[in-house]
Amino acid sequence: MPATAHPIADLYAEHHRWLRSWLRQKLGCSDHAADLAQDTFVRLLTQEQRGTPVEALRQPQAYLATVAHGLVVNHWRRLEIERAWLETLSSQPEPLAPSPEERTLLLEALCELDALLDRLNPKARSAFLMAQLEGLSYIEIAGHLGVSERMVKKYMAQAMLHCLQSGLAPA
């Protein structure tokens, strides 16, 4: 253990309170604000473990706000995905009742996939999901989307390239 305090510990001591109130303003909820403030520092720690050291920052608050802002966006997005999923569940004739653990894991995974596919053109996205999740053949997908089989192949390459370039891809 080094004698001097960790730079992130310093950041935490000095700006944690500020960040929490900043987030409270954005979210309108102090519980979520506290969670996301913690997540922001966790994000910094994992970043550092991956080899991006957090040095003394010239503008620590602006930096924290940028990281936290990304988490706020993810937070809203997550709620939206959860809502879409609950709607899907309730529209099924025999609703499944997954356990809370299963539910958390699935939502986590869905959010990751959603982020990977963000801003991909809708048809390429649909083709890719039909093939990867439901195991449909290119001919079947072509039928669903009303395009040629060749086009489906193009969509598949386009979607994969999009994921490869997203920077979020699983290592």
Next chain:
Amino acid sequence: MKTNPAPAPDFQVLQQAAEWFAVLGSSSVSADQWQRWQAWCEADERHRAAWARVQAISGAFTSLPTTDKSGARQTLDTASERQRVRRQAAKMLLLLCGTGSLGWMAASRAPWAEWNAGYTTATGERREVELADGGRIWLNTASAMDVDYDTGRRRIRLHRGEILVETALDTVQPPRPFIVDTAHGRLRALGTRFSVQRREDSTQITVFAGTVELSPANGGSPRVLAAGQQSHLNAAGATPAETAGHAREAWQRGLLLAEDVRLEDFIAELARHRPGYLGCAPEAANLRLVGAYELADTDRVLAALEATLPVRIRRILPWWVVVEARQKESAPQDRTG
């Protein structure tokens, strides 16, 4: 923990890997195709690294922890469609409202306002903001802006007040354009340090380093400003470039600079940094002033004016201050006219 990472595959290799993924996913893959794919993999370490990433991505989808795969697809489709609609609505709204104060108010109430970072300063406050790419923006007193970075561009919207911008090289390749929008038009920075001041009927742009291209909101021909030049932009066009002073940069260091300005203009500038009313009486308006004043204490600036010019400061109410010409008899003896 870490093994030596393989060299990062470049775009062309990723493209080839994605092509192979699409080919091999088809239900009719020929023996010849398999062989060619294998040859491609063996040809280069970067090919194998790219393929490993393809597999990891594909695996993330196929190993989704649910038996209800079509429910999962439906969920992702619904969520994506809603995001697409919302992004389109956000674009429409901005188009309808322009970038004026109405647009700003509407956007600040809409849920997607959360997606843009908004920055404001109170009267008398100045603030530095570090941008995601390492660039910096200083907000002068009583100013408001949005920072809106997306995949295609780096965009600042100045709603009121004044900013000083120092752009950085983009962290993304190819670099995204850096633009500042006001109600009067669009500024495009080409590697630069410049200030933008929103006024009632125009936007003043002063360039200290690099160049900035000004495009009027109504679509007139653009004008390029070089370092050391300034211009006023309104919706119809930009005034010819004139030589710039340093006043529009000095406030970043907490200074109000008077480079042989009329007292009335100086007071108007100072008033922006003070709450309440600060005005200049007509008979003192044309006195001229040279100097550098600390913005941190505007009362001291007023006291300094009283000491160096034939004026007196009248405090009618604590927050209602007028700078007047001093009575003739009390004017300094060495002033002759």
